[in-house]
Amino acid sequence: MSVTDSAIEAIKQMIVDGELRPGDRLPREADLAERLGLSRNSLREAVRALSLIHVLDVRQGDGTYVTSLEPALLMDAMGFVVDFHRDDTVLQFLEVRRILEPAATALAALRMPQSEIDELGALLDSLGTEPTVEELVANDLEFHHRIAAGAGNQVLCSFVDSVSGRTQRARMWRGITQDAAVERTLAEHRAIQRALAERQPEVARSWATVHIAGVEQWLRETLVEEETTPNASAV
Known part of the structure; x- marks a missing residue:
């Protein structure tokens, strides 16, 4: 383990042990470095790394504080991971969606x-009969976010929101103009909302699985086509 990793682990342990709580200010850099047996440079690197993942908040001229540590804040960094991954890796995120959602x-x-279930119906109604791709994607993101929030588990909601990042969705819905794709999506959303309204958890689970698996299958087929097309043109 590198010196910087050791510094990160030491600060993390202070938070886990309750010595540092959300909103607390870290001790002075010199004091903390001496206490942890670290160089000030190593401590700075650790603080910089922890600030990037929103564990610490560095306030110029004021000090360094532990953030709220809310799940949504901590999981925000995963959005960058989703954004920068290739399409074939996005399939792995879709597999996670298929488990979590x-x-x-x-x-x-x-x-x-x-x-809130009734409001989901109103959200779907707001699309009208011929929504644009942009309108559908925005509605889709909001629809799934509200359901995740409705599960009553903040950590689960944060995971779902992170994996269902906006850039990822934009990629997945590249083929939304294919025949009946919009109608199918809306029909599946309606089925999910109806199962929620009727308090049928297993039916809701099944429709959510079908819905996400359909997107996953579309992306798999698209990637296969992209891989085979160059070879076909070269023949």
């Missing part, structure tokens, strides 16, 4: 207030 949807069928 059906579970979140099933929980939402048990926990989501009826008023």
Whole structure:
């Protein structure tokens, strides 16, 4: 383990042990470095790394503070991972979605207030009969976020939101103009909302699985076509 990694681990342990709590200010750099047996340069590198993943907040002229440590804040860094991965790796994120979102949807069928389920229906109605791709993507993101939030588990919601990043969705929906894609998406959303309204967790789980698996299958087929097309043109 590098010196910087050791410094990161030491600060993390202070937070885990409750010695540093959300909102607390870290001791002076010189004092903390001496206490941890580290050079000030190593400590600075550790603080910089932890600030990038939103564990610490460096305030110029004020000091360094532990953030709120809210799951949504900590998981925000995963959005960068999603954005910078290739399409074939995005398939792995889709596989994670296929595991997490059906579970979140099933929980939402048990926990989501009826008023919020009704609002999901209104959200779908707001699209009209012929939405643009941009409108559908925005609506889709909001639809899935509300369901994840309705599961009543903040950590789960943060994971779902992170994996369902906006850039990832934009890539997945490149083929939205294919025949009946819009209609199919809307129909699946309606089925999910209906299962939530009827408090049928397993039906909701099944529809969510079908919905995400359909996107995953589309992307797999698209990647295969992209791989085979250059070879075909070269023949």
